[in-house]
Amino acid sequence: MPAYLLGRLGSALLVVLGAATIVFLAMRAIPGDPAVVMLGVSATPEQVAALRMRWGLDAPLPVQYVNFLARMAVLDFGQSIRLGMPAAEAVAQTLPYTVYLALAAFVMALLAGFPLGIYSALRRGKAADRTVSLLSLAGQSLPSFWVGIMLVLLLSRTLHLLPSGGAGTPEAVLLPAVTLALPLLSVIVRLVRSGLLEAMGEPYIQTARAKGLNERRVIGVHGVRNMLIPVVTVVGLELGTLLGGAVIVETVFAWPGLGRLLIDSIAARDYAVVQASVVMLVVFFVAINIVVDLLYGVLDPRVRVDG
C-alpha cells in the first residue's frame, strides 16, 4: 500500500506541477512587465521595483520558475490588487463556499441518480426507461449557465420561491446546487443503468436466483454491489467536472466561491488571485481523485493493493 500510495501521490504532484507551469507561462505570456501586471497600473515605481527585487524578476526565466515554485510551496501567491489582501487569504475565504456547494450538488446527484438509474434499468425498453434516458441525455448536454438562468426565471422571478443569488440564506444553496448537480446526476443515471444491466447478465445473478433468493436481494445485493465499482470510478472523475462547473454556476448565482473569485479576478486583471485560485482548484481536484482511488480498493477487494 505505501508504495502504491507514493506512486499515486507522485503522479498527483506532477499534475499540480503541470498546472503551476501553465499558470507561470500564462502569466509571463501577458504582455508587459509581470510586476506591473501584478500590481496594476496605479502602482508607484517604488512598489514595482520592490516587487521586482522580492520576486527576482530580473533573473533568467528558469531561475524565476524555480523561485515561483518555491513561493507556491509556502502558499505565497502575492498580494491581491483588488481585495487588498494576500491572494492565498482570498482563496481561503472563498474555498469553503465552493466545497459546500460542490458537496451539496454531489449529495443531490447521488440521492437522485442511483434510484433513477436502477428504476430505469429495471424497466428497460419501457416508456419510463426511454423518458429517463432522454432526460439524462438532456441533463448531460444542456449548458449549465442557461439552466441556472431558467431556474432563476421560473423559481425566483416568477414564483418567488427561492432567492436568485448570493449565499445569505440557508436555502440559497438550493438553486446553484441543483444546477451544478444536473450534469453529474445525468451521468450517474446512465452509468447505473448500463452497469446494472450488465451486472444482471452475469452468471452469479443466475446462481443467486437459482439458490432461491428473492428478487429484491438479487438486485440489491448482487446486482447493485457489482455495478458500484465502475460507477464509483467514473463518478470520482466526474467530481472534477463539478469544480469546473462551479466556475460557471457560481457566476450565474453570485455564489461567493472560488470559481466566482477566479472569474472576477480575471475581469479585474488581479493576476495574483488568478494564479492562486487556479492552483488551488487543481490541488483540490487532484486530492479528490486520490480519495476516489483509495475508495475503489475498499469497494472492490480484488483491486486492493497489499504492501
Place this chain on the structure above:
Amino acid sequence: MAELALSTVRTRRRALPAGIAVPAIVVALYVVAAIAGPMLLGFDPVATSLANRLKPPMSVLADGSLSLLGTDAVGRDLLAQMLAGARISLTVGAATLLLASLIGVALGVAAGYWGGWIDAILMRVADIQLGFPSILLAVLVAAVVGPSLTNVVLVLAVTRWVVFARVARAQTLSVKARTFVDASRTLGASDLHIIVNCILPALVAPILVVATVQFGLVIVAEASLSFLGLGLPVGIPTWGGTISAGRNYLANAWWISTMPGIALSILVICVGILGDTLRDRLDPNLVTR
C-alpha cells in the same frame, strides 16, 4: 436465392434508424439556417431602435414588420441575432474540431505507431491535461490571449486535442498488430504507406464518433466562455453573449435569455443523440471521454 439475399441486405442498409435520421435532419436545418438565415434576415450589431425596445415575441414593430421572437434591450430583432449567433457557434464548432482532430490524430498516430519517447511524452501531457477540468484551462488561456474568434478556436482546440489523440493512439496500436500490416511491411511498404493506407482508414469511424460527441461539448464550451465574457468580443452576436445580456431583463423580458438557450439546447441534444447512436452502431467499446 442469391438475389433475394442481396436485396435483404440492401434494404437493411437503407433503413436509417430514427436515432440518426431525426437528429441529423435537425442539425442540417441549423446549418442551413446559419448559412441562409443572416442573408434573409440581416443583423446589424450597432443598429438601435428605441421604439422597438423589449418587444415580446410575435409583436409588430414600428416599421410594420413582425418580430417572431421579440426584440432585445436596444430594439434589435432576437431571431436575426440568433441566426447570426448560429453562424458563429457552428463555425467555431467546426473549426475547433478540424484543428483539434488534425493535431490529435497526427500526434496520436505518431505516438501509437513509433512508440518510444514521443509516446511517453504525449501520454504524460495528456494525463496532466485530463488531470484538471477543461473549462479551467479554457478560462485561463482565454484570459491571457484575449477575446477573438481565432483565439476561441485555438483555446477550445487546446482543450480538445487530447481526446482525439488518445483514440487515434489506441486505434493505431490495435491496427498495427494486425496481420495485413505485417504483410504490407513484408512486401516492402514504407511507414508512410502503411500509415496512409492501413491505419488512417481504420481511424475514420472512431474519429467521426468522437468528433460528433465533441461537437456538442465545444459549442456549449464556446457559449459558456462567451457567457463569462471570455469568448468572442462584445459586438459579435453569440448565443452565450445574448443569454448573458438577457439576464438583466429577466423580470420584464424573459425571451432574451430563453430563446437562444432553447436553440442551443435543441442543437446539443440532437448532436448528443447522434453521437450516442453512432457510437453504439460503429463501436460499442469506444471510449469517447
